[in-house]
Amino acid sequence: MDIQGKVVAITGGGRGIGRAVALTLAAKGAKLALLDLDEAAMAETVKLVSEAGSEARAYVCNVADEATVEKTFSQIVADFGTLHGLLNNAGILRDATLIKVKDGKVIKKMTAENFSLVVDVHMKGSFLCAREAAAQMVELGVEEGCIVNLSSGAFRGNFGQTNYSAAKAGIVAMSRVWSKELARFNIRSMAIAPGTIDTELLRTMPPAALEGLAKTIPLGRIGDVKNIAQTVIMIFENDYLTGDVIDVNGGMFL
Numbered sequence: 001m002d003i004q005g006k007v008v009a010i011t012g013g014g015r016g017i018g019r020a021v022a023l024t025l026a027a028k029g030a031k032l033a034l035l036d037l038d039e040a041a042m043a044e045t046v047k048l049v050s051e052a053g054s055e056a057r058a059y060v061c062n063v064a065d066e067a068t069v070e071k072t073f074s075q076i077v078a079d080f081g082t083l084h085g086l087l088n089n090a091g092i093l094r095d096a097t098l099i100k101v102k103d104g105k106v107i108k109k110m111t112a113e114n115f116s117l118v119v120d121v122h123m124k125g126s127f128l129c130a131r132e133a134a135a136q137m138v139e140l141g142v143e144e145g146c147i148v149n150l151s152s153g154a155f156r157g158n159f160g161q162t163n164y165s166a167a168k169a170g171i172v173a174m175s176r177v178w179s180k181e182l183a184r185f186n187i188r189s190m191a192i193a194p195g196t197i198d199t200e201l202l203r204t205m206p207p208a209a210l211e212g213l214a215k216t217i218p219l220g221r222i223g224d225v226k227n228i229a230q231t232v233i234m235i236f237e238n239d240y241l242t243g244d245v246i247d248v249n250g251g252m253f254l
Contacts, residue, residue, distance in 0.1 A: 001236050001237060003029060003030045005029055006085060007031045008083075008084060008085035009035060009087070009133060011086075011125065011129055013034030014036035014041030014042040014044075014045055016225060017197065021232050022049055023048055023049065024226070024230070024232070025236075026052040026053070026054035027053075027054075029054060030054065031054060032049055032056040036060070059076065063125030063128060070128075072132075073133060076136075077140065082140055083133060083142070083145075084145055085236060086129060086130060086133040086146075087150065088130060088148070088171070090122075094118050094164075095161055096114065096160060096162075097162075110163065117163075118163035121167075122164070122171065123174070126171050130178060130189070134187055137185065144187070144239065145182075146187070146190075147182075148235050149191045151169075151192065155168040172193070176189075176245075188242035190235045190241055190242060190243070190245070190246065192228060192232065194228055195217065195248065195252040196214075196222050197223045197224070197225060197227070198222050217250040217251065217252050218251030227248055
């Protein structure tokens with residue numbers, strides 16, 4: 001896909017990986033539809049995209065709410081006239097072990113509410129946004145489309161992340177299903193599984209803990225959001241990539 005002039009929707013587009021992808025796409029001439037709940041963060045990304053010489057619009061959207069997602073994608077097409085791509089990136093964390101035990105007694109459990117919240121935002125949100133993006137692309141008759149779904153190395157199973165790991169594994173599975181179902185419309189679907197990436201959330205860790213974490217990575221350093229943006233661009237531009245997951249983790253799982 002030639003990115004120049006294409007319209008791409010990005011969930012979680014206000015900051016972090018979403019912003020990095022938006023700016024990288026903007027530099028290649030794409031127009032961006034940013035979906036997020038943080039209006040201030042989206043406004044800053046819109047400004048940065050404009051400074052990069054492209055166009056972006058912001059849409060306040062809870063990706064786990066079906067009616068809101070349907071309305072948002074209809075509005076994106078009304079505003080831009082078309083849609084060619086989607087990055088499913090929105091997410092949250094509510095980490096906890098399945099049970100917490102002290103002196104042989106269970107003193108705490110992962111709540112059903114926090115399990116459902118994480119699965120709803122990551123997996124249900126990706127499902128709803130992919131469904132609406134694909135529907136718009138097909139009805140518009142676009143020549144080619146691409147859906148990129150942000151999973152995580154946690155899809156293999158991370159301690160203390162039953163909810164997050166389950167959601168990220170589900171994203172990989174759904175992405176593979178969509179690649180098969182949407183191929184006849186020339187819409188591709190790929191997943192990216194980042195390892196440890198330098199985001200605002202990661203920076204809340206103590207410096208000593210970050211240093212120790214970096215030492216567990218074969219390349220000896222924590223990844224940058226730009227590394228994910230580079231991978232997204234590669235997927236969009238390589239029209240024979242579909243149905244797979246790309247690890248971007250510095251060799252963490254080798």
